[in-house]
Amino acid sequence: MTELSDAEGTALRSALSAEHAALWVYGLASAYVGENRVRSAIDDAQEQHRRLRDTAEKVIRGAGQIPPSAQPAYDVGERVSDQDSAIGLLIKAEGDCQVGWRSVLENTDDPGLRGTALDGLTTSATRATRWRLTVGQQPAAQAFPGQA
Template sequence: MPAPTRRSFLALGALALLCGCTSGPDKARRPAVEDADRPLRLRQLAATDALLADYDAVLAANPGDADRLGNLRDDVVQHREALAQSLPAASPASSPAASPSASSPAARTVADLAAAELRTAGLRLADLAAASPALARMLASASASGAAHAAALGDTGPIAADGPSPAPSASAAADTEALQSALAAEHAAVYGYGVVGAFLPAGPQREDGRAAYAAHQSRRDAWQRLLAAGGASPTAAAPGYRLPFPVKDAATAGQLAAHLEIQLTAAYADLCATTALRPQAATALRECTLRAAHWGADLPALPGLTPADPADPAPTTGAG
């Protein structure tokens, strides 16, 4: 997908503060973590190479789609580079991609390519439980990107991952802290969507806004219940939030919706680093990524892992 613009990272000022990304893994632990992650990275690299081979085959058969498919393929190359970071012996991303595995049919059409994206997104999720926190964040982000690619190619079907998701829990202190941050982000998103809905015209846009508003209310309520069940006091919503720019019509309302979803991807990428909440966090990350794309956001190759541009202009005061 296209590289993110400055504007794609503007969002509620308070939400940006609540959704700071976690730092990288502790250097003292990195060698052991990398050794444990190595089989997962190699497996994911093989799947990524197969997907790149599919892109090459479909690009060759559809030269008129070169711009659209090429942009999506560039994202997959970035996924590969991220996976290969601690594998110096791995072939560079610029080398010819490996042939697809015998178990997966080679893509010949754009529809085949969309199916391959969903299949690869499922493989990312299947390795979440065994991955280190840093790799889990990357895999969940790449899976969300794959879902967005598939949607852009016309396939909005579900992603299949191996095995059922465990029941969510937030007993560990780190899990609780990350969940509180996600809850705070959802509080801000609910507030923001209240503003969005006031400026959308009757029809499909307003219905989309209502659906997103309801989805964030539901996610907020689920996190509150989970925290309370674990004995924690859920973070309360602020009385109001400062908007990053004035919202005065449907166009700026749609922009705000896109920005809200972009910021939420950072909170959920961080939540993917927890141990007990990874499946639920990955689902939330994917849903926010898909909604951001629906509202017209320029998504980075790895949603939630790209920091905001520090040169962005300061937010202006809106409703609050």
Template sequence: MTLRMQEPDDEPVVPAVTVEALQRALAGEHAALWAYSLALAFVPVEWARQARQDVEAHTTLRGQIAQTLTEVGQRPVSAQPAYQAPQPVVDAVSAGALLVSAETDTIAAWRSVLERSSQAPLREAGLRAMTEATGRLAYWRTVTERSPIVPVFPGRD
């Protein structure tokens, strides 16, 4: 997602509303990584492989967003020291539910980037991130036996 959003010696051309959406997407990636670190302590071995792949994906996205924000002269938001899980995580199912929530939140944040950006490279990156997160969401909804597997409007529920 590293984008050339400005010309040499020019001011950044990214509107403030787009920067705010990117900051929210970065905050969502931070929160998702925290959720995965907690969930990994509870998920069974057969789910852990997917969880580790998801961690890699979120880590990559986090780095790309931070780099993009830095390139346009913005300081990327930092991760919080901890986050509040929507419900206690005490077993595999509740850990999976936490990951459903984390992926839903990241999809919503990426949707916000799409809605608040006019730059084609950023919109393409946002759509790709949203699509990949929907795939991760479908996996976690499947293993936690939630229906539908893919919500009608991912990121809205």
């Protein structure tokens, strides 16, 4: 892609900002997890979020625009004190990523960008469902992921 419409650019920058925040939140959450399976899931999620972040940055730069930078810290709005509260925060971060990627999906016709957005939306929705199952939240899955 060599050009982004205003709607595509706005949506992609929003998705990228959500990816930056998610990576920060995953780093915070890793300090509160004790179970190996949870730590492994966090490592996998971070790898996927980095991949999506890097792809979004590449597309934005390829369109001659400047991608938003990650913030040094993010206001999580709640206290994190144990593994369950950390996972609750991860669920919120995944929800923000779903909203961002769904917006990209709804605002572009570019096949490559649509593929990236669909990947971002489905992997975030799947992870959020797994995190809800981990802490016993019901319903575990949302009917329409990313719908604000």
